[in-house]
Amino acid sequence: MPESAAPAAGTATLPTILCVDDEENILSALRRLFRGKGYRVLTAASGAAGLQVLEGESVDLVISDMRMPEMDGAQFLQQVRARWPGTLRLLLTGYSDIHSIIEAINCGEIYRYITKPWDDHDILLVVRQALETRALALEKTRLEQLALRQHAANEAAMAANARLKQNYITTIKILASIAELRGSNQAGSARQMADLARRIAVQLQLDPKETQDVFVAALLHDLGKIGFPDELLSTPLTQMNGQSLGQYRKHPIHAQQLLMPLEDLHGSAAIVRAQLERFDGKGFPDGIAGFAIPLGARILALVADYYNLQQGGMVQRHLREPEARSLILDGSGSRYDPAVVTAFRQVIDGGMAGHAGEGHGGVEILSGELMPGMVLARDLVSREGLMLLAADHVLDARIIAQVQDFENKSGMRLHIFVQRPVPA
Template identity: 45%
Template sequence: MSESTPERAQVADDPEPEVHVPTILTVDDEPSVLSALRRLFRLQGYKTLQATSGAEGLELLKANQVDLVVSDMRMPEMDGSRFLELVREHDESVSRILLTGYADMTATIEAINKGAIHRYMAKPWDDQDLVLVVRDALERRALERRNAELVELTRVQNEQLRESNQTLEARVASRTDELQQINGMLEASYSELDQTFMLSVGVFSSLMEMRDGSSGHARRIAEICRATAVKLGLSERDARDVFLAALVHDVGTIGFPDAMLNKPVSSYTAEEMARYRRHPVDGETALMPLMQLQGVSRIVRQHHERFDGKGFPEGLAGQNICIGARIVAPASDMDELMHGALGDNKYSEERARQMLRSAIGTRYEGKVIEALIQVLDETAEEAKKDRLIGVFDLRPGMVLSKDLVSSSGAILLAKGFVFDERVVKRVSDFARREGVQMTLRVQQTGDEAQQPAEAQVA
């Protein structure tokens, strides 16, 4: 399938994929121009519709599914600016391109503001340039359609899970309940992190960790990285990119064989090490198609660079390494030092901190390490204010202060989750039925802060 014919979202049990051929509506009062555009676009495999006026174009738009509109600026009765404004009111998702043979900047600006056009091109146009612009616009629309279909598919599947939960046997029902709790946690993050987009990144990060057995490595460092970015004065958007990059920084390792995933980096063979050194570039390549992850993909590519220029894949040094990568690198290294992912030994947090400090100026930037350690200290102080409780001491209104993680490393409930009566009952019933010992960390109220912390297990 060529780039110009993106594939529609497809349910897993469909027998064959349905290919969507994009439709382009061209509007110009000159028949020769319409004929030239029709020949050009049909050579690219696109369907075409033609109209000689804005009014005729609107009628075709109402009667057909159109992906992109190419309109001339100067037309009698209704100019291109007004026409594209009406196209936008009819369907904002339709891509809009303006062709103009006049040096009329005022009219072009009006078209940009009112019609929200994606691009404008001068007449006569260069065929190759116009094809590239159209292809880019259609690919963007195809990605948006694909995302909408996936969101709808997720909604339908979640609804099916809720319905099946009423009829499944007890063990299957309890596992489904866990999935619903995870789904509830993800839905809560919609309002915080760009709704569907952030849901997809969170799910993908969890799936990666199930694959490589890292048991929460990315989740552990993501909040620390974001807090470090804020402490260093990064904007909210840049801090979010750092958080997302921490979640998916090892996406390039997803194709590693099990033999590589199950041993520390220090024991890799020469061939394995060569493959390992390619994973930042592979990770960037995997993320690049998503426009929302352009900044994230740059961090992923550079998170193994060193401050002294001896890292990989490009040997960047100092400020040439983006600040997000300078933050993710030490946070990731510290967590892996403490969990034995870099070598045969596991180090205490204090020893890991010392190793980070000793590498300032070589591996890491000094101000980043100082900010990271401040965040770790503040996090530890906040943890002292938490209360450890057994599952049967859980009450509605309590707030989870640390992710509740299953034995496989999956996030069951996210930090900040507020328990209601329904969830309290389900958690208690699950623990009693399965004989599971669970200890939760919750925020203390003012009165509880005066009492010693307790840890009661089921």
């Protein structure tokens, strides 16, 4: 009979894992491993029993052994894929039968396979990444469904597409804010990095899609650090030892793995992966050099270092902006692409006429001057750097009242920039 680790009161929303194996000692080990890590654990001793559990329970992730009587892991996961496609699938295999693994990958479309005996840290990391991947995919699906409903309600298809793009960018910014909560940088720094990266991309005349990929990659460049311990997050790069440095150098790979299920973010994921590469080939994780590094990653590497030098992420003390800029310029040809360094200097020194694009322009007004129909020209952020409303948001009476109420209760004045009205 299938077993369940009974959840405590109030834990109904915990991620649910179903472990399927015909060996009770394996199920017991998995139950002990996951029970104390914030998961609800269900078990089944066969593929048929596992299907019965799935018929009556909402399961986020299935871990199935490969070799089981009557129904092996490949056959079981194939049925799971067909009947519950939203449930992630992991294969647990204790022997090196490559043909069976390939069958499970092809038929069950498994997320990953794990060999027995497993390393507890590795399997916990794989499960956490799998569930984070599923959460991102579900959020993307939710936004797509929301956009479809909005599209049906809108008279103009172009207006619906613009709203979808805005929701997409807002979601990316929210993810960046979540990553910042686990990071050591100042709140709002990811948006500052993203804006500078975008301006450099425009200076280098990248096309709009490439510029967008760079902007999003900069927003999400720290996503792979979410699982870092607090001590590692607060340690400057130059103070890391071999073990912590090795863990740090893997964060771009973890971020890429989280982003890859989202097709629209493949370009940004490639940039995030290569953010620690150096122009001279001495970087990580792939040791590629020169123009083999994606141009977006060459931009992101420079921008991230520029801000991290000022915020204590690279060295123990916080450098002043001129010191950080000087180190960036000194790294031309070694750490950084000389062309990117030149564009950076032109942007910082005012070589671009204005800051065209998202996040700039408009006129600053008081909350009492807001009127329905006004459009935000910049993200509306709190003093702590948390985003309240995204740029291009069209204000209505309800939102205006909420903004004014926020100011009254927080005792702080928001910096509100709205788009200038178009002359009649």
